[in-house]
Structures are given as structure tokens and as C-alpha cells.
Amino acid sequence: MKFWSCCVRRTSDFDDFLAQEGCTEGSHVWFKKAESEVATCRYDWHQTGPFVFVTIYAKNAWPEECQVKANRVQLDVSTVFDSPRKKFHLPCELFGIIDPAQSVVTYFGTKIEIKMKKGEPMSWSRLTIEKKIEEPAEDADN
Numbered sequence: 001m002k003f004w005s006c007c008v009r010r011t012s013d014f015d016d017f018l019a020q021e022g023c024t025e026g027s028h029v030w031f032k033k034a035e036s037e038v039a040t041c042r043y044d045w046h047q048t049g050p051f052v053f054v055t056i057y058a059k060n061a062w063p064e065e066c067q068v069k070a071n072r073v074q075l076d077v078s079t080v081f082d083s084p085r086k087k088f089h090l091p092c093e094l095f096g097i098i099d100p101a102q103s104v105v106t107y108f109g110t111k112i113e114i115k116m117k118k119g120e121p122m123s124w125s126r127l128t129i130e131k132k133i134e135e136p137a138e139d140a141d142n
Contacts, residue, residue, distance in 0.1 A: 039086035041079075045127040052098065052124060054114040058088060063107045068114060070100045079112060092128040096120060 011017050043056045058081035065080040075098075077090040097119030106113045118124075 041088040052116045056112045095124045
């Protein structure tokens with residue numbers, strides 16, 4: 001008898017054994033999992049008194065494959081959405097301070113909404129801090 005230990009199909013013919021389709025799990029998977037393509041998503045933000053909202057317009061997001069990481073000054077969102085699967089990554093250094101423990105992520109059919117509790121009662125002029133790249137100073141003597 002010829003068989004794979006992960007399957008219940010058994011055969012006595014070696015050619016039939018080799019012709020078996022691969023498992024979806026187990027040691028003889030004949031196909032690779034489909035890789036997701038990197039895509040761009042439209043996103044926006046707005047604020048109310050105590051909260052800042054970030055909305056990512058990603059239709060049919062897969063919540064079990066999405067990650068939202070935040071600390072007091074950074075937000076890092078990785079999402080998988082749509083069919084065929086597409087990936088979007090949004091890393092940002094926030095303009096103000098947030099309280100991650102009181103922040104919430106909600107998945108809708110057409111968007112992902114991240115509601116962040118402000119750590120300080122101030123108005124944000126923008127979502128992120130733009131880092132300036134310093135150019136090397138040129139010598140005035142040349």
C-alpha cells in the first residue's frame with residue numbers, strides 16, 4: 001500500500017500514488033500559498049475633542065491577517081484586503097501623544113477605522129511629524 005501519512009487516500013499502484021493531488025496541509029503540498037501584491041490605499045484622518053480617527057479605505061479587509069500596532073507616538077498598520085489579496089502598510093510617527101489602551105480598531109466592509117484617544121487635550125495640525133532630511137553643508141571657501 002502506498003499513501004502519504006497526512007492523507008487518507010491509499011493505493012497499491014505507484015503511478016496512481018504519484019498522480020494524487022497535493023494536500024491543503026501536510027507534508028505533500030504541491031502548490032505554494034498565493035502571495036499578496038503590494039497596493040496603495042487611500043486613507044484620511046480627522047479629529048474630535050478627545051480622539052483622532054484614521055480611516056483606511058480598504059474594501060473587504062481580512063481582520064485575522066491585519067495588524068495595528070501603536071505606542072504613545074507611533075502607529076503601524078499592515079492590512080490585507082480584497083480578492084485577489086493585496087497588502088497595504090502604513091507606518092507613521094504621530095504628531096501628538098495617544099493612549100493606546102483606550103484606542104479601538106473597527107473593521108467595516110469598505111474601510112478600517114482606527115480611533116485613538118489623545119494623550120493631551122490639544123488640536124493636531126496634521127497626523128504625522130514630517131522628518132526633515134539635513135543636507136550636508138557646503139564649504140563657503142570653495
